[in-house]
Each structure stands twice: as structure tokens, then as C-alpha cells.
Amino acid sequence: MNKGVHPLSDLEGKKNEILSAFQFRHATKEFDPDKKISDADFQYIIETGRLSPSSFGFEPWKFVMVQNKDIRAKLAEYASGARKQLPTASHFMIILSRLPKDMVAGSDYIRRMMVDVQQLSPETVQGKQAVYDHFLKTGFAIEDDPRVMFEWACRQTYLALGNMMTAAAMIGIDSCPIEGFNREKISDVLVAEGIMDPEHYGVSVMAAFGYRLHDPAEKTRRCAQEVVAWVE
Numbered sequence: 632m633n634k635g636v637h638p639l640s641d642l643e644g645k646k647n648e649i650l651s652a653f654q655f656r657h658a659t660k661e662f663d664p665d666k667k668i669s670d671a672d673f674q675y676i677i678e679t680g681r682l683s684p685s686s687f688g689f690e691p692w693k694f695v696m697v698q699n700k701d702i703r704a705k706l707a708e709y710a711s712g713a714r715k716q717l718p719t720a721s722h723f724m725i726i727l728s729r730l731p732k733d734m735v736a737g738s739d740y741i742r743r744m745m746v747d748v749q750q751l752s753p754e755t756v757q758g759k760q761a762v763y764d765h766f767l768k769t770g771f772a773i774e775d776d777p778r779v780m781f782e783w784a785c786r787q788t789y790l791a792l793g794n795m796m797t798a799a800a801m802i803g804i805d806s807c808p809i810e811g812f813n814r815e816k817i818s819d820v821l822v823a824e825g826i827m828d829p830e831h832y833g834v835s836v837m838a839a840f841g842y843r844l845h846d847p848a849e850k851t852r853r854c855a856q857e858v859v860a861w862v863e
Contacts, residue, residue: 648801654850656800658807662719662841668804673722676840679798683791687763689744691729691784692791692835695826696722705820712811713837720807720839724795725817726788727827728835731780736764740831785835792838799840809837 668676680694697703703717710717717723733740741763745756767774773783796806814834821827821834 649797652797652800655803656796656806657843657847657850659716659805659839659841659843659847660807661715661844662721662805662839663844664719666721666842668721668840668842672802672804673840675802676795676799676804680791680795683794685787685790686783687759687766688749689734689741690748691734692788693727693832694791695725695727695821697725697826698722702820702824702826705824706812706817709816709820710809710812710837713809713839716807716809716839719841719844721841722839724838724840725821726792726835726838727832728781728784728788730831730833731774731777731784733831734767734780734784735774736760736767781833785833788835792836796838805841805843807839809839812837 677694680692685691697706700718703723707714707717713723729740732738735741737760741760742756745751745759751759767780771783773779792808796808799806812834818827818829818834822829827834
């Protein structure tokens with residue numbers, strides 16, 4: 632058998648394992664405060680976020696772990712959707728997204744990503760920058776609207792969050808994505824605490840991780856026939 636090719640039984644087992652993780656995962660509203668995620672397990676979760684895809688590979692995210700109880704309490708004042716999660720979650724994450732000025736084709740950040748991180752040749756940098764500029768101005772045509780530009784970058788952070796929640800579920804760790812917060816007030820707290828640089832970042836989404844305190848209700852979803860369309 633060729634190296635790297637799994638037997639069919641292994642592939643079927645892996646598929647079942649992944650689907651089981653999706654069945655296990657639910658938006659956990661309250662965690663067991665006495666159960667903590669190990670450092671090794673959470674580093675694994677973060678690594679799946681770090682390795683997640685992003686448009687053009689420009690990674691517009693930053694994952695901020697808020698473990699300080701006093702800061703969590705301040706956040707809770709402006710996060711109605713996280714009132715139970717903030718005091719009980721083992722790990723509480725705020726995902727920041729790059730602001731539009733960092734995401735335009737000619738920014739220092741985009742150039743550093745291409746040169747230092749992606750290690751592209753000068754010719755490739757020039758070509759990729761031109762393609763990206765065209766995408767922002769003509770393809771998606773979003774560069775003229777800063778709000779749309781920011782929300783486009785935020786959408787990419789959800790790819791990383793989805794991967795982290797699935798990775799957590801694969802090892803029996805619960806999670807909850809959270810949008811129930813006042814973005815302006817939360818930003819003010821993060822800036823005042825020296826956590827977020829408002830010149831380069833804005834708040835995208837929150838997420839809590841830990842171990843469930845209560846068993847969830849049975850998962851419900853629309854049937855496949857309602858959500859899948861084949862065009863052949």
C-alpha cells in the first residue's frame with residue numbers, strides 16, 4: 632500500500648469520528664468552573680486556528696485569551712450573550728480582526744505578510760499585490776466601504792473559530808461562539824486594559840471553551856434536502 636494512503640476502514644472510522652464531534656458540539660451556555668482545559672489541549676486548539684485558511688493567506692486575525700477574572704467581569708457588563716460563559720469558561724477568547732487600513736493592498740501589513748511570512752519573491756509580491764488590489768477594488772468591490780472591508784476581514788476570523796470549535800469537540804471539549812456584545816464598549820475595555828491596539832484591530836467575535844455543566848438538548852437541523860442543491 633502506498634505511503635500516506637489509509638485503508639477504507641480507517642477512512643470510514645475517521646469520518647464517523649468527525650461526524651460524532653459535530654453531534655457532540657453545541658453552544659454551551661454554562662461551563663463547569665471546576666474543570667480546566669490542559670495547556671497542551673488548548674495549544675492544540677489554538678494551533679488549528681493558526682493554521683486556518685484566510686483570503687490570499689493574509690491572516691487578519693489575532694486570538695486574545697482573557698483569563699483575568701477582573702477583566703472578564705468588566706467585559707460581562709457589555710456582553711449579555713456571555714454572562715454565564717465569562718465566569719465559568721476554562722478559557723475565554725476574543726478574536727480581533729485587522730482594520731481596513733491594514734488590509735488594503737499597499738499597506739505595510741500586507742507587504743510584510745507577503746515578504747516575511749509567505750516569503751514570496753519580489754516578482755511574485757508585485758503580481759500578487761496587483762491581483763489583490765483588483766480583487767478589493769473590482770472583484771468584491773469593497774475597498775470604498777470601510778465597514779464592509781472590516782466585516783469581510785471579520786468573516787475570515789469565523790473560519791478559524793469554526794476550526795477551533797471542531798478541533799475542541801474532537802477531544803471532548805465544549806465551546807460557544809458569542810456575538811451578543813456591544814462592540815464599542817468591549818473595544819473600550821480592551822483598549823483601556825492595554826489589550827487591543829485600536830489603530831490596527833477591532834473586535835470580531837468571542838468564544839468560550841471548557842466543559843459543559845449541563846447536558847444539552849438533542850441537536851436539531853434541517854434535513855439535507857432543504858439545504859443542499861446539486862447543479863449538474
